[in-house]
Amino acid sequence: MMSSHFSFILLCCCICLAFIRLSKAQINLGGRNETDRLALLAFKDQITIDPLKVMSSWNDSHHYCEWEGVTCGLRHPRVTMLNLDSQGLVGSISPHIGNLSFLRLLNLQNNSFHGVIPREIGRLFRLEGISLINNSLVGEIPINISLCYSLTRLFLSGNNFVGKIPMELGSLPKLVSLALENDNLTGEIPPSLGNITTLKNLALSYNNLEGVIPSTLYNLKSLEILSIHANTLSGMFPSSLYNLSTLQVISISANQLTGNIPSETNLHNLQFFLIGGNRFSGHIPSSLFNASKLFRFDISGNQFTGKVPVNLGNLNELTFLALQENSLGSGKSGDFDFITPLTNCSNLETIVLYSNELGGSLPVSVANFSKSLTSLYLSQNQITGNIPKELENLQNLILLDLSTNFFNGSIPIGLGNLRKLQILGLQNNQLSGQVPLFLWNMSQLVELDLSNNILEGSIASALDNQNLQILDLSRNNFTGPIPREIGLSSHLIRLVLRHNSLNGSIPLEVGNLKNLGYLDVSENNLTGEIPGVLSSLSLEYIYMGSNFFQGPLPSSLADLEGLLSLDVSHNNLSGIIPRQLGKLSVLTTLNLSFNNFEGAVPVEGVFRNSSAFSVFGNLKICGGPPNLRLPKCRIQRSKKQDNGLAVKVILGVLIPSLIVGFCLIFLYFRKNPKGKPSSEEGFGDLKRVSYNDLYKATDGFSSTNLIGRGSYGSVYKGILQQDESPVAVKVLNLIERGASKTFMAECEALREVRHRNLLKILTVCSSVDFKGEGFKALVFEFMPNGSLESWLHPSSDGQDVPRSLNLCQRLNIGIDVASGLEYLHNHCERPIAHCDLKSSNILLSDDLTAHVGDFGLAKFLSAETRSTITSNKDESSSIAIRGTIGYIPPEYGAGGEVSTQGDIYSFGICLLEMFTRKRPTDQMFKDGHSLHEFSKLALPHRVMEIIDERLLSEETHNGDINALNRMRECLSSIIRIGIACSVDIMTERMDIKDVLKELHSIKAIYLQV
Incomplete structure (x- = not known):
């Protein structure tokens, strides 16, 4: 009994002694961990902005293992994780971070750290993960990171790093994910990355990398994601990578890569195949579509030719298909043979086929596409025939673009069943007939483009669509007025009615289109005045030329502070040109030509740049910038002043002019007693012919011999008696201002030039015709083609x-x-x-x-x-x-x-x-x-x-x-x-x-x- 008590007492003493020793050890250990505390405080000192007050807990009232974002080990108080993700911190990374020798995770992503990554980070040999994504770090990626040989994840994307990718990163033996996207890195992809056999994720997109893709990447037998798009990489894509069966993502779009895709590929686990915007060529191999897990397929913007493989329909998981901007198809029937099998892809949401050479009619099987299909792009191909009415089955369609093809016939009424349709593009086809009434009232429609067809009829007065933002009906045969109901489309930002046969005036209801920025009603038969309500809109572009508008140009248009371009040419506008237009600081194009404007042309703003505005064809204007060479504007005078001026003109100008005139006539007949034209016109040694010669040569300037008209005259084909070969006779219209000067300039220039690629002048004629009126002509070699x-x-x-x-x-x-x-x-x-x-x-x-x-x-x-x-x-x-x-x-x-x-x-x-x-x-x-x-x-x-x-x-x-x-x-x-x-x-x-x-x-x- 005594022995048992003694043993128990001895055990308790041992436990107490061990407890005392452990406490002393912890005290001693705490002293050694002062390094971590000081390193964290040094890190805190570099933080200049802390909007969420994260650093407020970093003080001596708490053990540093309890500071926010800091995690220590379970067996000892050493910092193992520093996680300050998305805290809005601004500052730099302290070099003292290299003293956290037990650190395994450094996560500072989604902050605003600037400066460089300190070289001292290379001391952290236990570090397994670094994430500095989405900061503002600069400089080169430090080579010392390669000393962190335990790294499995290195994420440095979304910064401003420069220079090359360190080749030393290839010595990281455990690296699984490397993300250096969206930086400013240059140079080539280091072939040494092929040494990292553990690598599964390689993301280098959105940089300035150049050169070829190293073939050593084929050594990465575990690689699942290859994302190197948006660089300037060139050369052939390594064919060996098409047999890397582990690949799930190939994203190499927007480079300059070339070559063909091999006829045999082994990418059974592929989910994303994104190679758009390169220079790949050849045919699309059907073996690609053995990858049954394919989710997104994008080969757009390349040079692929031939047919689209029909086994595309094997891809049950496919949601996105982009084949646009290639040369697929032959422009003939059979190009759409892949459509029917493609309807088996029950998850398809988007099909993009525009800018190819796909021909023939569109199969009615298009109606069997997945109910989840939301976007169908078929524009800029060579599709013929009618638009299939079966498209009405695609009830979830949001976008339908059939533009720039050869569709004919009428717009199918069934399209009215597409209740979710927001964008409809039918422009640049050969559609005819009237627009179905439903189309004007599709409530979800945001953009409707019917331009450049042969549609007719009126624009429905029932037009009522609160969501419509873009309406383009240009280059058709629409007639009648612009309906007042157009004002109900209050969200309209672009209205184009150009080149139709619309009549009537601009309805005042357009004043309700407060968001309208682009208005084009040119080349119609519109009348009335330009409404002043336009000044209350948000217009930047106004095109109203080639109509029959009359009255003044509203000065209130100067209230459109954002107006960039205004064209009201070829109308019947009158009155003065509003000076206020010169105050529009952003107005860069102004066309007022061929109207009836009068008075002074302003000289401010856009009127200072003669290449930015035009006032041609307005005969009553004056003044303006000197280079317009318009007549000076007269100063208004009183009647007494005018009478006095008239007397002075008669006495001071008219009488001396008459005297000089008589003298000139006398001298003329003295030198030319027979009334022949003066020979002193500078023709030099050019041989001349008579009017009668040219009259006979052209059969009396017959219209059957007319071969062209120009600004200053007409050109006839003829045969002179002295030369049986045909000639071209250019007859000047001397009534046209500047014609005589043109005649003299051409004579003077052509008599001095001799060259096989300059039109040779044979002779000239300066005489009078049979009516005694002046006649001038030039005779050239005839050009039969x-x-x-x-x-x-x-x-x-x-x-x-x-x-x-x-x-x-x-x-x-x-x-x-x-x-x-x-x-x-x-x-x-x-x-x-x-x-x-x-x-x-x-x-x-x-x-x-x-x-x-x-x-x-x-x-x-x-x-x-x-x-x-x-x-x-x-x-x-x-x-x-x-x-x-x-x-x-x-x-x-x-x-x-x-x-x-x-x-x-x-x-x-x-x-x-x-x-x-x-x-x-x-x-x-x-x-x-x-x-x-x-x-x-x-x-x-x-x-x-x-x-x-x-x-x-x-x-x-x-x-x-x-x-x-x-x-x-x-x-x-x-x-x-x-x-x-x-x-x-x-x-x-x-x-x-x-x-x-x-x-x-x-x-x-x-x-x-």
């Missing part, structure tokens, strides 16, 4: 036989024109600026040799310089701005002097017109757009989309890939030259010598010389 314009843009009346020029012929024409300009600019005794180069002034001989003609606006430049010209004070204001709209260089419109660089600009526009077959004045070029910008935006990847389709037919049908690639390269170079010649800044345009040299080089490449 007419003008370049007639080849590019045959007339709509059917008189021009459709003809086409191949690439080599167009290139030769470009070289011919450049040769002619190079001679005018550099090899004449006095350099000459043509000043009116355009496609109608480029004439083609029987062998399609180009000749530049019409020198009526040509100017001799000073001998000292080829870029300026001495002013001519008596120059007619009718030709003050030299050239033709669309071809005029911007400096001429701003009052700049004539130069050879102006011709370069016009040549560039002609070159672009020749290869795109787009007039620079095409209706698509408005609102700041131009043929120059249209072509520039197509470089470098989409040039073939803007080229004249007739130009592509031969090579496309031949199927010669090498020839097609060579053609693509040549066309890209030609378009670049056209763009370089037509830049706005004249000093940046190409020299004509360089143009000629490059065009010859392109021809050699194309012909493989």
